[in-house]
Amino acid sequence: MKRCNLLKLYKTLYSYFGPQHWWPAKSKFEVCVGAILTQNTAWQNVEKAIANLKRAKKLSLQGILSLSEKELAELIKSAGYYNQKAKRLKLFCEYVEQNYAGSLKRFFNKPLAELRKELLSLHGIGYETADSIILYAAEKPSFVIDAYTVRIMERFCNVKLKSRAELKQFFEDTLPKDVKLYNEYHALLVELAKNFCKKKPLCNKCPINKKCYYYKIKVAHG
């Protein structure tokens, strides 16, 4: 199996794009809301939905609980899938309300593995949303693997793994368990993909494209 030098890739991306300042939110709760709203959705559309919630003064756990599903759906319409997402947001808030007295701080106080398991048990929170919440809101080192990460690894680094779980394992085994590093790394991969790795065209101007072979190293299969 060919694998890429993740630290060198990181350094190249960081020097090319600079710090990304993720997650763009003012509170941990806002990160959670954004993580759910951005499921398969352009961030621009999510921003509008969040602005609507802010304007309505409902961007809080209690605020969302105070809305009916229908009212909430109306406020987050611009983020798409608004019926599903309204349900998911309410479910998340109800869970924290019932099990942690509405305190994200208490919820996030759990060890990473337990926190992840609980998040994944909630309907509408899958691997990416859970890991985004853990990394960007709870600030614990869980590497986020999204469609971009898979695509970039396959195209530029010749990394083909059987599943996202394996890819996550690879990143976490290879990199130091550092929240700041995971934070910046995922954001940089998204930035790279947005600029140079759209689904159809394979861009030749990509900063890592020419250097691709540079990152390839052989490692034992496992």
Next chain:
DNA sequence: ACCCAGGTGGCCC
């Protein structure tokens, strides 16, 4: 008019 976006769950085989 297409294609795509910082996915997830359900259903099928």
Next chain:
DNA sequence: GGGCCACATGGG
């Protein structure tokens, strides 16, 4: 355990 499908708005 993989391959489809629905979910939905808004920007390029």
